[in-house]
Amino acid sequence: MTMLIDAMRVLIAVNLVLLGVLLAIWVRNFAQFRSKHTFGLTLFAAFLLGESALALYLFAFHPVLAPWVADATLVPRPAQIAMVSLRVLELVAVGFLVWITWD
Amino acid sequence: MEAALWYVLTGTRGGPNRARILWTLRQRPRNANQLAETLDLHYETVRHHLDVLQDNDVVTRGGEGYGAVYLPSERVRQQWDVVESILGEVDIEPERDEQAGTDTGVDTDP
Numbered sequence: 001m002t003m004l005i006d007a008m009r010v011l012i013a014v015n016l017v018l019l020g021v022l023l024a025i026w027v028r029n030f031a032q033f034r035s036k037h038t039f040g041l042t043l044f045a046a047f048l049l050g051e052s053a054l055a056l057y058l059f060a061f062h063p064v065l066a067p068w069v070a071d072a073t074l075v076p077r078p079a080q081i082a083m084v085s086l087r088v089l090e091l092v093a094v095g096f097l098v099w100i101t102w103d
Numbered sequence: 104m105e106a107a108l109w110y111v112l113t114g115t116r117g118g119p120n121r122a123r124i125l126w127t128l129r130q131r132p133r134n135a136n137q138l139a140e141t142l143d144l145h146y147e148t149v150r151h152h153l154d155v156l157q158d159n160d161v162v163t164r165g166g167e168g169y170g171a172v173y174l175p176s177e178r179v180r181q182q183w184d185v186v187e188s189i190l191g192e193v194d195i196e197p198e199r200d201e202q203a204g205t206d207t208g209v210d211t212d213p
Contacts, residue, residue, distance in 0.1 A: 025116050033113045
């Protein structure tokens with residue numbers, strides 16, 4: 001039963017796209033304003049995007065870790081639920097940030 | 104106030120255009136139509152930005168109806184130095200062109 005793990009992989013990918021949107025907006029604004037604030041926002045988006053990119057690689061593409069994380073005997077259901085929950089919370093957080101930033 | 108102000112002006116997708124609008128309104132109050140013309144933006148875009156700026160108490164509306172003019176809010180006028188530091192590097196072309204034109208006119212006349 002790896003449906004939860006598949007869901008986690010999709011959520012990470014969606015977060016990655018949303019963070020890409022934020023990064024694009026903030027890089028453009030930084031290019032225009034050159035302020036400490038826009039620089040900080042750009043770095044924040046860049047590092048959180050890096051976190052999601054690394055997570056997607058480790059949990060979906062890494063030759064050892066990806067099959068391991070999808071093996072229910074190695075990662076039982078409570079652990080799967082925990083891993084998905086973290087990504088759901090991240091999606092809500094980043095989603096709202098995109099909502100106010102897209103304005 | 105300051106945090107909301109800089110996010111609305113520099114953190115969002117429409118921030119740079121909102122900054123141009125605020126800068127233009129500082130020169131003199133204008134209505135949405137005049138802003139659209141001065142800044143070469145669509146009327147609907149200007150309307151949207153004015154709503155966001157008004158929502159965040161950055162600009163206030165003077166008068167009622169279709170031709171109502173907008174001006175920087177009392178709070179923003181009181182801390183205009185903050186706004187200037189936020190907008191320090193923003194490229195506000197139409198206004199800058201106008202000023203550059205006047206400057207050279209003054210310089211070459213005498």
